[in-house]
Amino acid sequence: MARRALCIGINNYPGTDSDLSGCVNDASDWAAALTERGFTVNKLLDSAATKAAMVQAIDTLVTGALKGDTIVLTYSGHGTWLPDTDGDEPDARDEALCPWDIDSGNVLLDDELHDLFSRRAGGVRIVLISDSCHSGTVTRGDESDLDPGMPRARFLPPAVWMKRDALPADTVRPTRLSGGFTRAGGDLLLAGCLDTQFSWDTSFNGRPNGAFTFYALKTLKNLPATATYEQWFKEIRNYLPSTRLPQDPQIFGTRSARRFKVFA
Template sequence: MSKKALCIGINDYPGTQNDLSGCVNDANDWAAALTARGFAVTKLIDAQATKAAMVSAISGLVGGAAKGDSVVITYSGHGTWVPDQNGDEPDGRDEGLCPWDIGSGKVLLDDEIAALFAHRAAGVRVLLISDSCHSGSVTKGDSDDLDAGMPRARFLPPSVWMKADELPASRVSSLPIISGMSRSGGDLLMAGCLDTQFSWDTRFKGRPNGAFTYYALKTLAALPAGASYAQWFKAITPTYLPTNQLPQNPQLFGSRTARAWKVFA
């Protein structure tokens, strides 16, 4: 049984004027945590994380895994959407991740990720952790570690990267953002937020990070041995997220069986 991970972090988005600050730190932090738990980790940082490179890395990781293997993919960067073309999205949108070359129209859609995950062998466990905008209510959580100042949303609207003649009609663009990445086909998805929300790029104790990543790793370090994904998720929310300053509700998608798996086993 092998354990392999891919950690993607993109701060630099050429041609968009929408750079982020905490995504590379996120990727490095996830890589360190996964390495400590016995994973062989590959990273794609900034210009390394083109769409082609992301597709190749995910394909190789998932396609090369055998029964009993565990695969973890973490992504920190912008999220976006395009109009749904095949009618499988209730909100009329396909959600997507924004590779480094999104400025050239290179978006990695949830349907494409599902197709990549579909090539896994039976018995391969796949977890996707996405600290980007998918899309709630606000409660008062513990934000003592959060620096003062306005966080930045990890969302790239279509108008930033799509050509003017390709932009969707206003009827579609007025729809709420739905967490369509839940349809990506892995066993589990841990996402930074839910409907109508953003995942926030901010600073903790002077260091940039994604809010979800920061609190996910903080609680991971305190989990008892043998804790499940459901227990990990419960430690994140509502204790740390959402807060008045960070109005995002993390999400855990997956079957009851998968939620009961031991974290990073």
């Protein structure tokens, strides 16, 4: 049973004036953690993470897996949305990840992810970890690791990248992004926040990271070998949300998927 992963991190978004700082570190940190757990890992960072490259790498990851294999996809970067055209979204919006070349109008839709994931063989386990998008109001959690200063939201409003004549009426409100990816066809989704919130790009101990990624990996180090995704998620929730990081991490999947052994 093979274990393979793809870790995507995009800080640089040319033409948008919306660069981030912690996404490449996120991808490298996920890659290191997964390598320690026996995964063969491929990374796409910044200019390497065009839409075409992302689609090709995900397709290779999925179609190359056999029954009993586990594949993990991590994404750190901006999320966005655009008007739904096929009527499958209750809020009339398609949710999307933002490749490096989004300024050319290239987005990776949840529908496209669903098509890619549907190519897997029977018995292949898919875990998607998304540290992108959206802001909440709950005030609790340990902030001792967080550096001073305001974090930046990992959400790219359509007005930043979409051609002006195609803009919908509301370009600012982030809605249902992480929820939309529950329909992408994987077994399990770990997301940085609620559908209507932002995931924050910030800094810890002088080093940029996404808040969700930082605490997910911090808690991962102390998990027992037999821990499940459900148990891991509960540990992450000890840190998020907090006063300065108002984001509620989410876990989506069946009861049995949530009880899978972490990265097994």
